[in-house]
Amino acid sequence: MIAFFFLISKQSIAQEVKDTTALADVTVIAQRIAQPSVNIPYAVQKLDSVALAEKAVRTTAEALQGSSAVFVQKTNHGGGSPIIRGLTGNQTLILVDGIRLNNSTFRYGPNQYLATIDPYAIDHIEVLRGTGAVQYGSDALGGVIQVFSKTANFTKSKPNFSGRVVGKHMSGAMENTVRGEADYSGKKIAITTGISYRDFGDLIGGDTTGRQSPSGYKEWAFNAKLDFLIREQVKLTFAHQNLAQQNVPLYHKIKLENFAVNEFDKQQRQLQYAKLSIQCKRPIFQKLEITGAHQQTNEGRESSKNGSALLQKEHDVVNTLSVAVQLVSVIKTWWSATSGVELYKDRVNSSRLQINTQSMASVAKRGLYPDGATTANYSVYSLHHFRYKKWVMDAGVRLNTFDVRLKDTSLGEVQLQPSALVGNIALLYAIGNNKNGYINYSTGFRAPNIDDLGSLGVVDFRYEIPTANLKPEQSANLEIGYKMNNSKWVGNVALYQLRLSQLISRVKLEGMQINSYQVYRKENIENAVIKGAEADIEWKPLNVLSVRANITYTHGENKSKAEPLRRIPPLFGSMATSFRGKNWYATVEGLLAGKQSRLAQGDKDDNRITATGTPAWEVLNMYMGASLQKHTIRLGVQNIFDRDYRTHGSGINGVGRSVWISASFAF
Numbered sequence: 001m002i003a004f005f006f007l008i009s010k011q012s013i014a015q016e017v018k019d020t021t022a023l024a025d026v027t028v029i030a031q032r033i034a035q036p037s038v039n040i041p042y043a044v045q046k047l048d049s050v051a052l053a054e055k056a057v058r059t060t061a062e063a064l065q066g067s068s069a070v071f072v073q074k075t076n077h078g079g080g081s082p083i084i085r086g087l088t089g090n091q092t093l094i095l096v097d098g099i100r101l102n103n104s105t106f107r108y109g110p111n112q113y114l115a116t117i118d119p120y121a122i123d124h125i126e127v128l129r130g131t132g133a134v135q136y137g138s139d140a141l142g143g144v145i146q147v148f149s150k151t152a153n154f155t156k157s158k159p160n161f162s163g164r165v166v167g168k169h170m171s172g173a174m175e176n177t178v179r180g181e182a183d184y185s186g187k188k189i190a191i192t193t194g195i196s197y198r199d200f201g202d203l204i205g206g207d208t209t210g211r212q213s214p215s216g217y218k219e220w221a222f223n224a225k226l227d228f229l230i231r232e233q234v235k236l237t238f239a240h241q242n243l244a245q246q247n248v249p250l251y252h253k254i255k256l257e258n259f260a261v262n263e264f265d266k267q268q269r270q271l272q273y274a275k276l277s278i279q280c281k282r283p284i285f286q287k288l289e290i291t292g293a294h295q296q297t298n299e300g301r302e303s304s305k306n307g308s309a310l311l312q313k314e315h316d317v318v319n320t321l322s323v324a325v326q327l328v329s330v331i332k333t334w335w336s337a338t339s340g341v342e343l344y345k346d347r348v349n350s351s352r353l354q355i356n357t358q359s360m361a362s363v364a365k366r367g368l369y370p371d372g373a374t375t376a377n378y379s380v381y382s383l384h385h386f387r388y389k390k391w392v393m394d395a396g397v398r399l400n401t402f403d404v405r406l407k408d409t410s411l412g413e414v415q416l417q418p419s420a421l422v423g424n425i426a427l428l429y430a431i432g433n434n435k436n437g438y439i440n441y442s443t444g445f446r447a448p449n450i451d452d453l454g455s456l457g458v459v460d461f462r463y464e465i466p467t468a469n470l471k472p473e474q475s476a477n478l479e480i481g482y483k484m485n486n487s488k489w490v491g492n493v494a495l496y497q498l499r500l501s502q503l504i505s506r507v508k509l510e511g512m513q514i515n516s517y518q519v520y521r522k523e524n525i526e527n528a529v530i531k532g533a534e535a536d537i538e539w540k541p542l543n544v545l546s547v548r549a550n551i552t553y554t555h556g557e558n559k560s561k562a563e564p565l566r567r568i569p570p571l572f573g574s575m576a577t578s579f580r581g582k583n584w585y586a587t588v589e590g591l592l593a594g595k596q597s598r599l600a601q602g603d604k605d606d607n608r609i610t611a612t613g614t615p616a617w618e619v620l621n622m623y624m625g626a627s628l629q630k631h632t633i634r635l636g637v638q639n640i641f642d643r644d645y646r647t648h649g650s651g652i653n654g655v656g657r658s659v660w661i662s663a664s665f666a667f
Helices: 002-007 049-054 251-256 450-454 601-605
Strands: 043-048 070-073 081-084 093-096 122-129 143-149 160-170 175-185 189-200 217-231 234-246 259-279 287-305 310-332 335-356 362-366 373-388 391-408 412-416 419-432 435-446 457-459 462-464 473-485 489-514 517-542 545-558 572-580 584-593 617-628 631-638 658-666
Touching: 043 049, 043 489, 049 122, 081 143, 251 259, 373 450, 391 450, 412 450, 462 489
Parallel strands: 093 143, 462 517
Antiparallel strands: 043 122, 070 081, 122 143, 160 175, 160 658, 175 189, 189 217, 217 234, 234 259, 259 287, 287 310, 310 335, 335 362, 335 373, 373 391, 391 412, 391 419, 419 435, 435 473, 457 462, 473 489, 489 517, 517 545, 545 572, 572 584, 584 617, 617 631, 631 658
């Protein structure tokens, strides 16, 4: 494995290639203001649209596979849950254009919500690891994933219309994609739109797995964004995003749990927002942003056991209204600040219908969540950035309060009003030219949500019942690291320790079973420590050649149970070589993961993981492409040696040997 790791190389999707003579540093907004990543005292990476296009990524979740320190679990082919520093699901925060995707029904453990963002509509992705609660609020225990959608540019000359058509086909009928885009650029108005239709066939695994049926599904998406320049320093943005998946099977449920039908239908996310951005002349009011948004997640589930006439139809809709105000100030030449207020309000509607498919009689029952439950999320924050000679210091604080209300037949009326005060402080020292060492300490939290308090029914391989009283989960992260950037080398090394307390965990109620499922209830009962090391390096010895590698080690310990923490990924990494000319590129990519046999009892109870853990695996891929004027042809060969493998904790095996071809035509 070690030999393989150092012989195979990869163009990491975190690379941004803008300069053919140097490895230019990328600019990120990890601290809510744009600055070079080498000057940020946190582990952060950026995946740009060029890299996403070159790999023709199937989903936004899969776009993160192979990037530094992010491990991607797949419960089903239509999902994908990133694990950052050993945490996933509702312990990792996802933002879309700065707006929270996480809502009050986000589940503990892996979920599928990142796959509801169309990768063709993305400009870039940023991943902030180990911190983010002060900057962005609840749920950022493991880190923050920020997705930024495409934007058309204004022009100073005559208006310009442009468009693009993209098609992709994958062998074995595993994918057929058609995408159309149209842009308008004017002096005062800029518009970008796009529509995608995608037909994903059953996933074909490696040499011994073959076709995994049923796992395929269909998907369509639409996005539009209008930027209006009211005056030189005032911009108004309107945006709409909509993605819907139909009939997404949970393969492992059908394979392992005697289901004839078990699928998401439908899985949909809609987002509408308006943002007013004002550049001010006064330093104390340098930039003001006001954002109002409405987001809706719509999740349907259908299930029926083999030999049963009963069909369960569940339907959950979460509507979220939000308002955010952010102010950027320059107090002194060496002192800047970003402060703001955020308000989010969720309303959950949940229902379940039990249908007898023989008599067609139906009975309405309580949904997975209490119908009409609400959550209000209020926060105020202030982040400060100081520079003095070779020193940089970041410090900030956030106060977050919540109001969770639900009415349940078993719990009665429940109202929780948890709150949290979190802070961070970080120091960076310039050791040399673009060579920086840093240390940071930050605290974080995750407020209990409606899924924690009110879920009733089968979740994964267990039956959950509601609980009436929970406290926020807490985290404390200590990290030290080193960053460098010059014309030949870019690198980042980080060591960290993440302490978790008051973790909300499922507790088995011994002797209780419902419909042959063991019964669980959630309680604040666990404390844990996660330690790890991350390294990412890129070398560009020639203008046309770059080599990049990353490796991540994570060790999680549940102190309360004296056992490994659940879902900790194995040692994993990637390495690659990329050749790049003016109008062409070719990349050889190697991905690997070690064996994971350190299992918690919850891992052992999980039917997606074997009794001995998850075997090690190594996969080799190739990507290449060429452009002629505005037209581009791309080709990918995945899993060249047809290895049979599964990422730890997944419910379906990875793709076997396969070929895809993509063509884009611009006009």
